[in-house]
Amino acid sequence: MEDKYTIGLDYGTLSGRAVLVRCRDGKNMAEAVRMYSHGVIEEVMPDGKTCLPVNWCLEAPSDYVEVLDTVIPEVIQKSGIDPVNIIGIGADFTSCTVLPVDAEGNALCERPEFASRRNAWAKLWKHHGGQKMADKVNSQLEAQGLLEDVRFGGRVSPELMVPKVMETLEEDPEIYEAADEFLEAGDWITRLLTGSHDRSCSMAGYKMWWNKEQGYPLPEFFQDLDGRMTDFTKDKLPGKICSMGDRIGTLSAEWAERLGLPEGIAVSPTIIDSHAGFAGSGAASPKQMLLVLGTSSVLAALSDRPFSGKGVLGGVKSAIVPGYYAYESGLASVGDLFGWFVDQCVPAAYEEEAKGRSLNIHTLLSEKAKKLKVGQSGLLALEWWNGNKTPHVNGELAGCLIGMKLTTKPEEIYRALVEATAFNTRNILDIYEENGVKVDEIIASGGIAAKNPFLMQIYADVLGKKLRVADSGQAAALGSAIYAALAAGSKNGGYDTYSDAVIHMTRLTDKVYFPQKENQEKYLKLYEIYCRFSEVMGDSESRLMQELHVFQQGE
Amino acid sequence: MEDKYTIGLDYGTLSGRAVLVRCRDGKNMAEAVRMYSHGVIEEVMPDGKTCLPVNWCLEAPSDYVEVLDTVIPEVIQKSGIDPVNIIGIGADFTSCTVLPVDAEGNALCERPEFASRRNAWAKLWKHHGGQKMADKVNSQLEAQGLLEDVRFGGRVSPELMVPKVMETLEEDPEIYEAADEFLEAGDWITRLLTGSHDRSCSMAGYKMWWNKEQGYPLPEFFQDLDGRMTDFTKDKLPGKICSMGDRIGTLSAEWAERLGLPEGIAVSPTIIDSHAGFAGSGAASPKQMLLVLGTSSVLAALSDRPFSGKGVLGGVKSAIVPGYYAYESGLASVGDLFGWFVDQCVPAAYEEEAKGRSLNIHTLLSEKAKKLKVGQSGLLALEWWNGNKTPHVNGELAGCLIGMKLTTKPEEIYRALVEATAFNTRNILDIYEENGVKVDEIIASGGIAAKNPFLMQIYADVLGKKLRVADSGQAAALGSAIYAALAAGSKNGGYDTYSDAVIHMTRLTDKVYFPQKENQEKYLKLYEIYCRFSEVMGDSESRLMQELHVFQQGE
Secondary structure, rough: OOOEEEEEEEOOOOOEEEEEEEOOOOEEEEEEEEEOOOEOOOEEOOOOOOEEOOOOOOEOHHHHHHHHHHHHHHHHHHHHOHHHHHHEEEEEEOOOOOOEEEEOOOEEEHOHHHHHOOOHOOOOOOOOOOOHHHHHHHHHHOOOOOOOOOOOOOOOOOHHHHHHHHHHHHHHHHHHHHHOOEEEHHHHHHHHHHHHOOOOOOHHHHOOEOOOOOEEEOOHHHHHHHHHHHHHHHHHHOOOEOOOOOOOEEHHHHHHHHHHOOOOEEEEOOEEHHHHHHHHOOOOOOOOOEEEOOOOOOEEEEEEEOEOOOOOOEEEEEEOOOOEEEEEEEEOHHHHHHHHHHHHHHHHHHHHHHHHOOHHHHHHHHHHHHHHOOOOOOEEEEEHHHHHHOOOEEEEEEEEEEOOOOOOHHHHHHHHHHHHHHHHHHHHHHHHHOOOOOOEEEEEOOOHHHHHHHHHHHHHHHHOOEEEEEEEOOOOHHHHHHHHHHHHOHHHHHHHHHHHHHHHOEEEEEEOOOOOHHHHHHHHHHHHHHHHHHHHHHHHHHHHHHHHHHHHHOO | OOOOEEEEEOOOEEEEEEEEEOOOOOOOEEEEEEEEEOOOOOEEOOOOOOOOOOOOOOOOOHHHEEEEEEHHHHHHHHHHHOOOOOOOEEEEEOOOEEEEEEEOOOOOOOOOOOOOOOOHHHHHOOOOOHHHHEEEHHHHHOOOOOOOOOOOOOOOOOOOHHHHHHHHHHHHHHHHHHHHHHHHHHHHHHHHHOOOOOEEEEHHHHHHHEEEOOOOHHHHHHHHHHHHHHHHHHHOOOEEEEOOOOOEEEEHHHHHHHOOOOOOOOOOOEHHHHHHHHHHOOOOOOEEEEEEEOOOOOEEEEEEEOOOOOEEEEEEEEEOOOOOOEEEEEEOHHHHHHHHHHHHHHHHHHHHHHHHHHOOOOHHHHHHOOOOOOOOOOOOOEEEEEEEOOOOEEEOOOOOEEEEOOOOOOHHHHHHHHHHHHHHHHHHHHHHHHOOOOOOOEEEEEEEHOOOHHHHHHHHHHHHHEEEOOHHHHHHHHHHHHHHHHHHHHHHOOOOOOOHHHHHOOOOOEEEEEEOOOHHHHHHHHHHHHHHHHHHHHHHHHHHHHHHHHHHHOO
């Protein structure tokens, strides 16, 4: 049989990419990336005049389609392979990135009458406009004794689907009415390609509280939130829920022609972008944990039994690996935070030095920061520049930095920010381990894992675990290609079991970071101070930042 | 009678300056400034090899002499007046800046054998190496029920003389033994010029717990601190204590010749630099408070009765204005803090914009920050980059900043730092007013007051008071010249009473900032949040920063 191939699409925060992969061994035959034309829409809407409130983060659905139209033809052309040998497509996507669509599946924001209505656009995963709605959900969960239910993870974040939809209903009920469905952007892609209304259990489970045993929360639950939402799941979330590994549908004639692909090939259900890396990095064992380090981060783990923890989402069986419960938590900003620092806080002298030595500014800062000893700067940060997911689940929390002196240098702050992200990752790891997840090794994926050995060593020291860097620079996209091979099945040249697919299509690198004993011990002490600082600012004295936030909103 | 003149010297943190002033009307005939050749010594000692610990801040006494040798001849030459008409000299100085000297008055650090011994140099006012010693003094004060004694201001700062000397005794007893005296640098200048061992009540009162009624603390007090210090005041602080307005001595023949001045002219006692501005700004009334805004700040007030407050120093009658108790408190970093921010945290794009528009970077940041509304950034800072004097009196506290988001801009942080300094100034004002000081107007002196209308308006809004900018750009140096005229007396062409001298030699400007009602009300709310944040980080949860500090010291 001739070699067969699948295409994995990876929709991130700023761009979408495709990899064309050989099923036999996972070889990356070609890849292509497309930046979103509108980028992240945070200040002014695409109409050029409508300003957005603080905490709003939108994207343009047309950008997602642009990705399909450019990167798929590009990987086919670049690889030189015959498209008839492509047997499947899969797409991962940021989540919960949600948009309202009409009965034909068209995004409502494309209609001229809705173009300036902010709730008609795609609300990006990190959109935090619905904090008040999340608060309402939390109050209700608390009143009904449901907070500890594994589906809700101890507290509901404004990043989930319901707070985002409630915000739409409250701000602009006409949009809510006009929406035939609210779709995760990833489900929208499979809807476009296949015409199927079915959805993936990945996002339904993590972002919409669905599980196989109970389905979605009952109508009474939504009625208590808002009478108008009683039939929300029935009316606005049609279709059945597919497990990962299934096939959600086949490529329509229209899109096959448009993209230059064979009609009828398998399309897999979408998966949360950070979870796709689990497969793409070669992790199949419950003793392997996945850490995805990108603009934000995810720490994903498998367990054979359900549990719940503050800010830990999951308890959905087979949402990543068939037969296991998959859990995720993570930090709302990691790469974003370092990017902010570099853009807003690094003095000209450093930029000049980097330029003069032809170094990336992150490399220069890492080089300087690496020379510092643990605790030497006296600085401590809470990395909540984009709110906190674990352990406080509070989007209104914001960044903190203490310990500055007149001698404090930029590289000291940079290191404190890196350490803060490591400390909170440790916090999540602790929750997993307290719940019986036994971890031998952490597989690190994402751009930062490959590019920043300084950060990786700090993570190894703070987490006290071996960290192995994933082989693929595009672990998420490769994961999507793996699910596409599963959707195609062995009869078409793909695979029938998850482990088969992962074993054949991935490999682990030898790039491993081991904890250094001396620093590990020092970090354990600093971590204790971090935890108390986190408790003070995020819990016992959280009113400080809450009141600042209220003040800010009032302006 | 021909016009008579005095010279006022003003020794700051980075430079010393002189003004030559006409006694009749205070006219500034000439001024000159000299940067200290060694600057502030914080990392490596002048031997080029001995590194200093964190928190150390030294200066080279030879720099102070260099100032005398250059600026006095320069103002005489520039002014063109006949030196025979110069009737007096006065000098203000940073305090407590302390140095050990031998029996001839020579600084110990000048001896080759002591050149690399850090305790032999002048410890600058902001030297914080003696925090442990300050802690010890505080423990003893607490045990003896003396903490509320007005002399100790609720808690002893490491910036005072005794912690600095205790540090010398503990680290390098040989230096302690070799020291014939420990002198405030200001008292050292009058010692050089006149040969007198007498000292000023200004520094003795504020920095060495002296007052007219009780003198210095008793030998038992020092014995309890350290048996070797029992006779500290008798052995190491000889001479009597002079009031402001007195004459401490007359110019020696040697120095008269060296500087080109008449022998035997009056030399006034030294005064703390920030207090000199009280006279130099034209403040004589107890309803006028003085705010000096420089690298650090001082808020000085007069009262007809003694009181004590956390971090408020004073209770020394006639230390500034005869007949009144003078109080001072202030912030350990103001201009220093903004300077740090500009040096370490402002991105290249801002520097380029400032350059392109020929603006000072502070002016550019102020321009951008001015456009923000109160509370708009969601940021809040504690300005403790150089420790906290009021209300926590703790040099181990460090700067805090909370509320950062991924959209936070440099000008927002800049504004938050300015606001933080205003909030803590408000805190001091509140302590004064609670103790019966009634303030009609605040006279603002120092470089920032004249140059930064953006900051001044925020101060007016936060303090809720009228702020008037002092006329003299050199209020401190003018104040020193006023005390020189008092030391000379009317028979020599000077003055006999403080009020006479101030009325004739100063004037107030019309540059006044009034509180804006709307912002004043908003700031009152933000100030409440500030006070709670200050209480959390500086008191109830101060162990956070204490532990970070201990960690840092351990490295």
